[in-house]
Amino acid sequence: MTSTSTDFDAEVVVIGAGVVGLAVAARLARDRSVLVLERHEGIARETSSHNSGVVHAGIYYETGSLKHRLCLEGNSALKAWCDDRGVPLARTGKLIVALAEEERDGLDAVYRQATANDVPGIERISRAAARELEPAVPIVEAILSPSTGVVDAFAYARSFEAEAHAQGALFAYRHELRGVERMPGGFVLHAVDLDGAEATLRCAALVNAAGLRAHEVAALLGYPLDGGTCEAGADTVEVPMLRQRINVGRYYDIVNTSVARSVTRPIYPLPDHRAGGLGLHLTVDTEGGAHLGPSMEWVEGEFALDYRNDDTWRDAFLQAGRRFLPALASDDLAPGQVGYRPKLQRPDEGLVDFLIWHDRGYVHLGGIESPGLTASIPLAREVAEGLR
Numbered sequence: 001m002t003s004t005s006t007d008f009d010a011e012v013v014v015i016g017a018g019v020v021g022l023a024v025a026a027r028l029a030r031d032r033s034v035l036v037l038e039r040h041e042g043i044a045r046e047t048s049s050h051n052s053g054v055v056h057a058g059i060y061y062e063t064g065s066l067k068h069r070l071c072l073e074g075n076s077a078l079k080a081w082c083d084d085r086g087v088p089l090a091r092t093g094k095l096i097v098a099l100a101e102e103e104r105d106g107l108d109a110v111y112r113q114a115t116a117n118d119v120p121g122i123e124r125i126s127r128a129a130a131r132e133l134e135p136a137v138p139i140v141e142a143i144l145s146p147s148t149g150v151v152d153a154f155a156y157a158r159s160f161e162a163e164a165h166a167q168g169a170l171f172a173y174r175h176e177l178r179g180v181e182r183m184p185g186g187f188v189l190h191a192v193d194l195d196g197a198e199a200t201l202r203c204a205a206l207v208n209a210a211g212l213r214a215h216e217v218a219a220l221l222g223y224p225l226d227g228g229t230c231e232a233g234a235d236t237v238e239v240p241m242l243r244q245r246i247n248v249g250r251y252y253d254i255v256n257t258s259v260a261r262s263v264t265r266p267i268y269p270l271p272d273h274r275a276g277g278l279g280l281h282l283t284v285d286t287e288g289g290a291h292l293g294p295s296m297e298w299v300e301g302e303f304a305l306d307y308r309n310d311d312t313w314r315d316a317f318l319q320a321g322r323r324f325l326p327a328l329a330s331d332d333l334a335p336g337q338v339g340y341r342p343k344l345q346r347p348d349e350g351l352v353d354f355l356i357w358h359d360r361g362y363v364h365l366g367g368i369e370s371p372g373l374t375a376s377i378p379l380a381r382e383v384a385e386g387l388r
């Protein structure tokens with residue numbers, strides 16, 4: 001039996017109402033019926049609201065990689081979107097700093113990559129010029145990235161939800177996807193709501209924007225998570241590595257407002273890609289707050305999301321923070337947010353690219369860690385183009 005569009009509850013179901021799933025829904029709803037399935041009570045309860053909110057410029061990533069291309073494109077697309085919709089955005093620029101003489105060589109490597117990546121306006125600046133920009137920080141030398149900014153990540157996600165609604169997309173919050181079967185021309189989805197009620201849905205295309213659980217959703221379709229092949233009728237499908245590892249990033253807030261206001265833009269140390277991030281940095285937000293973080297810590301085996309933070313890491317953050325702000329006092333800090341990075345990278349491996357994988361109406365978005373917030377609009381475009 002062949003299916004017709006009337007067999008479907010929606011042409012496309014998007015799993016996950018994080019910033020990426022919402023951007024995808026807003027894009028696809030222009031010319032298709034779209035339904036977003038989200039296990040929480042509302043949008044952006046996970047990674048999309050627990051991050052640095054930095055609008056990255058495309059500095060660090062391998063030239064030509066998705067992270068590079070989509071970050072560069074996403075930087076200007078995000079700014080234009082925020083300007084149009086009144087989403088809080090600060091055009092702060094950013095400094096990557098050497099805080100000791102021996103770190104200058106590390107700056108060379110970052111600058112070479114940024115130049116190869118055609119990052120707009122990227123500039124190496126002297127100690128004097130850097131200290132004029134950020135007098136509170138004992139900078140030895142720096143790279144200035146004028147196109148970096150800071151966005152209110154939750155408001156940005158909400159603007160996609162509003163756009164998707166306006167385009168006619170439907171939202172099923174409090175519904176977790178628990179099972180998927182392929183049917184002729186599409187998929188049958190089994191979801192359970194927070195009260196335990198079961199629901200079944202049919203769709204022609206399925207977009208997996210489940211963030212930290214993207215590989216669990218792929219497992220529901222029977223894909224081998226460590227890559228390999230699977231049968232598709234008479235054909236064989238090559239499956240990439242889908243299994244994600246999780247790396248936790250904690251923040252501490254600078255609660256002394258005069259200290260917080262002594263910095264005006266994100267200030268990053270040299271990156272430590274193998275440890276799982278860009279290095280514990282100093283960020284500002286769109287409301288004048290300042291934060292230290294995120295730390296980098298691999299999670300082994302099973303994990304439960306726990307967004308609480310406490311005093312356990314105060315001394316470690318104080319030491320790290322004093323490299324940027326030597327007069328920082330313990331009382332200037334309070335435990336801040338916690339974020340979880342979904343990574344295709346293994347501990348001690350270098351950067352691994354985003355994964356956008358299409359298989360017969362299924363789209364898998366894997367390893368959507370930083371700069372996924374920045375790249376959300378072009379990620380959505382890639383998904384839409386692949387579904388044409």
Ligand SMILES: Cc1cc2nc3c(=O)[nH]c(=O)nc-3n(C[C@H](O)[C@H](O)[C@H](O)COP(=O)(O)OP(=O)(O)OC[C@H]3O[C@@H](n4cnc5c(N)ncnc54)[C@H](O)[C@@H]3O)c2cc1C
Nearest residue numbers: 016018019020039048051052054177211249339370372374
């Ligand atoms: C510490 C940290 C700092 C970061 N800093 C930056 C930054 O400065 N700039 C930047 O560009 N990026 C940054 N990022 C990356 C950015 O936050 C993410 O790339 C982005 O938020 C990913 O969005 P998402 O929609 O893919 O995932 P998520 O926001 O995690 O959304 C996935 C959604 O899927 C839902 N879901 C999962 N499974 C199911 C299921 N079975 N059924 C129904 N729903 C399901 C979840 O509940 C969740 O709401 C950072 C990330 C971290 C962790």
